[in-house]
Amino acid sequence: MEKYTTFEHDVLIIGAGGAGLRAAIEASAAGVSVGVVCRSLLGKAHTVMAEGGVAAALANVDTRDGWQTHFADTMRGGQYLNDWRMAELHAKEAPERVRELEAWGAIFDRTKDGRILQRNFGGHKYPRLAHVGDRTGLEMIRTLQDHGIHQGIDFHQEITIISLLKENDRIAGALGYDREKGRFRLYKSKAVIIATGGMGKIYKITSNSWDCTGGGTSLAYHAGAKLIDMEFIQFHPTGMVWPPSVRGLLITEGVRGEGGVLKNSEGRRFMFDDVPDLYKHQTSDNEEEGWRYTQGDKDAKRPPELLTRDHVARCIYREVKEGRGTPHGGAYLDIAWIKSKISNAEVHIKKKLPSMYHQFKELAGIDITKEPMEVGPTTHYIMGGIRVDADTQMTDVEGLFAAGECAAGLHGANRLGGNSLSDLLVFGKRAGEFAAQYAKEHSQMQISEEQVANLTGLAEKPFARYDQENPENPFQIQSDLQEMMQDLVGIIRSEKGLNEALESINKLKDRAVNAGIGGNREYNPGWHTTMELKHMLTIAESITRSAIERNESRGGHYRSDYTEKSEALGQMNICVWKTESGEMQVEKIPKKEIRNDLREIIEQMK
Template identity: 60%
Template sequence: MTRHDMTGNEMSAAEPGGLERHSYDVVVVGAGGAGLRAAIAAHDAGARTAIVCKSLLGKAHTVMAEGGIAAAMGNRWPEDNWQVHFRDTMRGGKMLNNWRMAQLHAQEAPERVLELEDWGALFDRTEDGLISQRDFGGHRYARLAHVGDRTGLEMIRTLQQRAVALGIDVFMECTVTELLKDVSGSTTGRVSGAFAYWRETGRFVVFEAPAVVLATGGIGKSFRVTSNSWEYTGDGHALALRAGASLVNMEFVQFHPTGMVWPPSVKGLLVTESVRGDGGILKNSEGKRFMFDYIPEFFKAETADNEAEADRWYEDKKNNRRPPELLPRDEVARAINSEIKAGRGSPHGGIYLDIASRRSPEFIRKRLPSMYHQFKELADVDITAEAMEIGPTCHYVMGGIEVDADTELSAIEGLYAVGECSGGMHGSNRLGGNSLSDLLVFGRRAGESAASYSHGLGGGRPAVSEADVKIAQATALAPFEMEGGAENPYAIQQDLQQTMNDLVGIIRTAPELQRSLEEIERLKERARHLVVEGHRQYNPGWHLALDLRNMLLVSECIAKAALERQESRGGHTRDDFPQADPDWGTKNLVLRIDAEGTGVDLSHQPLPVMPDELKSLFE
């Protein structure tokens, strides 16, 4: 593998003016689980492939996925199969999922897990030596293949090692700011490459490629309290929008129910669902285990309705219903929020997650080693001896780029999307563990599709427009050249995060959503007067100024779709429309860039019709 550094060492010679050029068959933007799996698949299909990543290789947000990879392997429960996994996924998403994506995901996830094992992943084992599988919220059976609570880290290690062994080129700390298109070959244009810059030097790079796979992750840094790392600024969503693709399901933002709220050193940091899967319970300030008060009708047949029955479940899972702490994430997050709003929260605005009184210190340290060491080192919280103060934290966006279920192709020829930046798979709410199997299943499909498309072009590759390259350069440099500008990118980001947190958070109302859109418009106007001082080298203020362009556009999509959907479903809760509406359950909201290229237009679109043989699984 050629590892390209920020100064351009080991690269082709730069053109006059410092513009570098590279040519590939497939360029993958993002080096998380989805991007690495897509790149491996494209390479294996014979495509000259490159990975471009905003951060360092191995630093992907996938490493924060601790609980496991959801796959109906049947190692713990022989009764489990892809049909049950499919049904759980659709029910968790409140039936708004793209049924074909959910089907492919459930069918192919076991093979993708075994493939990881073949490549060297070291999974925990059952007593019989099979890959161990643990319980997680919303899953009927224990089906999450895991490596302690470090599953995402092991996935990245394995995929990264595979990519290194294959010799795939990687451009680290290199940020894509625009997708380039050849408008001569189709009515919507064809992808011809991507424009980027080295984060250290500010030097510009052009990647010429007929196929681009977006695997850029989520949007969490638009919110004040989030489990997401700094890279998650909606880059892929915004790149696709500006290129002419559509976004779907953007109103559905998942607030993971258990993020730390205290101490400040770990605020927003995720507490894996494995804590609840291994026996942890939720209590309010009165010491009450409150989740029994929040079991929806939809799940009552499968959920324990008293504490004794729930406690027996951990010892005799086959004959007892599941504890309510393992309801889908949206249900748990709403319950926690209700307790806090009712005045039964902890001193620092959360509630308590207690595993210390339920499991021995030895059990906790063995099953949850990262949780134990992380909080002990960063916050002096000993989870084997005390309860954690937790609350909902912005974690995942179900919405993303609208793609074909089988190929991951967007509305733009040559542009593919996979992982969190793609939409449809999870409907209105994602089940825990489905994200990692999603990355593997659709990463492989996207990479193979992109390679096949590229090979099929023969000598008719789309051309990069030099005029578009100049526009991309001018747009990137604009913050340095603003005369009379007085706006600071950090101040705008802080105001955006506060707006999204307060007005587009876990509980929403029409007046607040309307105010959020008005505020976003004001922030967009302020962003036109951004000024960045200094030079392009080592300039984080400039990097944020470029990220803000994406964050503001994607935040507008979330708020506009949330205002339009007048019901509560999954990760979208409207206080003024508290019930799910059957009519809204038949359609998606789709967003596209408007004619001016500065805002978004919204339209309604019917859901794909599920075949009768799959419908029968819900009868």
């Protein structure tokens, strides 16, 4: 019997979320053969959990908006550590990508005159998020799939990739297995695009689904790609905190974008206690002003609930730590108060936030049109990831590209809400375009049988270990990692805690080497988990080492022992790569000098 089944494509895309699908559509349109591998079934990508909207300066609600303002907002939100070229391309091209999606059949909410409606979101100066109620990611995936299946793309579902393959320092393909039967699959390819999303499952409390383990980022790292900004983790301010079975499940920022306010156990809107100087001129402590802002009033000031996510998350964390939290360790998010503003508030809430209404009704027994929700920070997004060229999305490895959450640069130290979905469209399109171009210009590399045999042999080792004395349980290792990361590398960090975390990761790596599972490769979740441990531990180590190097507080990285920003570190990105000996190397690298015209835009927008 053959050890593996072989497939061949000009461009192989790993991941079938928004970035992967948009890349596949673009590459296929260029006339090359395209294969898309996904770990779940088509349509189950984590993009569906992006609910609030897609950020693009369409200027349909406020004509003052434009790409320059979107660019400046993105840079300011990212604390100016962003790759300015990526931020420029993103701001300029997002409107065209959204209109393209509309032309392909996306059914956006509409203004009275029939244009795409846009809502306010944290960190955005103007109403900028095109949305479909609170189900925007789902509509995006539906539209891209519906368009993509007619493009001649080959889809390989329920496949896990265990290693990228290289020959002569060039990408040559990937090795994986089907999750149902455990049979190995060899994918030969001239170019590979990583579009595997985030890594929230290395934390205990997360909004991410089961497959967000950082696997694609780790694959690229082990293939020789460099990672940057790994210390910057976005803890979304509003996840469910009760009941325990759904702790961490996302509550869209759209609730606050529609007028929801945050209160502590004393009934006080605590967000007024700590408004950064940068935003004081934009925010108002007047409830009427905040309501007018969320309804799109051009002259109103924003409520402090719509400050950047990192800031709001830390404010909630502070209230809980100081004893003003809710019974289950969070804060209250109240949208029901808008009854005092509009007569048909219940209908309005159900129309604007249908998923949130259903989510709380079914999972927590709460009617959000009548009572407040309990919310708390949840691991949501990683700003860091694979270092890519801004224009082409190619990594440091020739023929390897990346797009979406697993690629870094656009968001800097903190991502603005809604920018993730436009990121998928803009850079998914670019990755597909340039990967196809690369594939046309290069021939397929021969993959050595020895390389494949070594990798399949390593993948089967956990079964042999099961027969030894006291093999490690992979599920327990995963659980211990999640607990440790939550406690020591979470919202608030310190040198002592980070060093403890690094020591713990090294011990977990030793345990993972001895992880064993029984049975065989068919229908075996224990084997899947064993395969994931290497990636989860790699990502955890890269986050921890990067966080140790950044002795300051900035964006999604907060150090209790270095609470202020460092001017010197504000000019540096932290870069991580794998040395020839297999060790993880960490280095501070200077930011690229920003172009003068873009610097002037930022200064004008301040």
